[in-house]
Amino acid sequence: MEETTRRGVLVAGAGLAGLALADALHRAGVPVRVLEARSRAGGRIWSEGGFDLGPTWFWPGQRRMASLVDELGLERFEQPTRGTALLERGGQRHRLPPQQEMVSYRVAGGMGALAEGLLARLPKEALLLGRRVQRVRLEGTSVRVEAAGPEGVEVYAADAVALTLPPRLLAELAIEPALPREQLAELRAVPTWMAGTAKAVAVYDTPFWRERGFSGTAFSADGPLQEIHDATSPGGPAALFGFVGGTTAERGSVGAEALTRAIGEQLAR
Numbered sequence: 001m002e003e004t005t006r007r008g009v010l011v012a013g014a015g016l017a018g019l020a021l022a023d024a025l026h027r028a029g030v031p032v033r034v035l036e037a038r039s040r041a042g043g044r045i046w047s048e049g050g051f052d053l054g055p056t057w058f059w060p061g062q063r064r065m066a067s068l069v070d071e072l073g074l075e076r077f078e079q080p081t082r083g084t085a086l087l088e089r090g091g092q093r094h095r096l097p098p099q100q101e102m103v104s105y106r107v108a109g110g111m112g113a114l115a116e117g118l119l120a121r122l123p124k125e126a127l128l129l130g131r132r133v134q135r136v137r138l139e140g141t142s143v144r145v146e147a148a149g150p151e152g153v154e155v156y157a158a159d160a161v162a163l164t165l166p167p168r169l170l171a172e173l174a175i176e177p178a179l180p181r182e183q184l185a186e187l188r189a190v191p192t193w194m195a196g197t198a199k200a201v202a203v204y205d206t207p208f209w210r211e212r213g214f215s216g217t218a219f220s221a222d223g224p225l226q227e228i229h230d231a232t233s234p235g236g237p238a239a240l241f242g243f244v245g246g247t248t249a250e251r252g253s254v255g256a257e258a259l260t261r262a263i264g265e266q267l268a269r
Helices: 016-027 063-071 112-120 181-189 248-254 256-268
Strands: 009-012 032-036 076-078 084-089 092-096 105-107 127-129 132-139 142-149 152-158 160-163 174-176 198-204 214-220 225-230 238-244
Touching: 009 016, 009 142, 009 152, 016 032, 016 112, 032 152, 063 105, 132 160, 142 160, 198 256, 225 256, 238 256, 248 256
Parallel strands: 009 032, 009 160, 032 127, 084 214, 132 174
Antiparallel strands: 076 105, 084 092, 132 142, 142 152, 198 238, 214 225, 225 238
16 A cells, blocks of 8 residues: 555554654644554553553652643552562572552553553544554655555655654664664664563452561562562452563473463462
């Protein structure tokens, strides 16, 4: 498919940055479209059943996040931390005295509510899923964008393009005129924060740890979960979540069934 007319701004990437930018442009009266390679919006934000499998928290100093949450009419609540934490090391478990932890906030319904709220303010036709941007080329006063779509290569034209991709992915795009080598090297050197991290969520009938004076926070050098936190939301089911240790390859070699069993055994400990 090839477009012959220019139309506003094209945003590559439907993560939080891309959706927030598209929302701002739309509210300013600028025509906007968002191309997203995945079959869903949200990017690294991914919530299932109200549980965050991607980013979980934001902090008091992040005023723009707080403003967005309030603007979208979402509920925020403090991460539960009251009670005793646990440390597991060398097969031994130790109780840690209650400490004053830094306040962190979660969003009721999961961070995915942010993406849903922003999408609700955009025209339905503005979001195009399953479009992986491959080439960006400046042609006079317009920009030509090629993306791999459901039925092959699709071509778009826009007055401007915003690339809201992780720097390492951005460096792999075919951009004409080409970016300087030094800039490409800098982009490739920027790590994607927690890119290889995996999470596990365990759902319970009740938050029994609270009844026993525990915060739900635990740290382990034995694994497979290295760090555990209370994942319960107001009005939602009781749950714990943890960050799974090891690399993607290491987790894959263990297998989902064995890893799930090991996580259950650790949580029982």
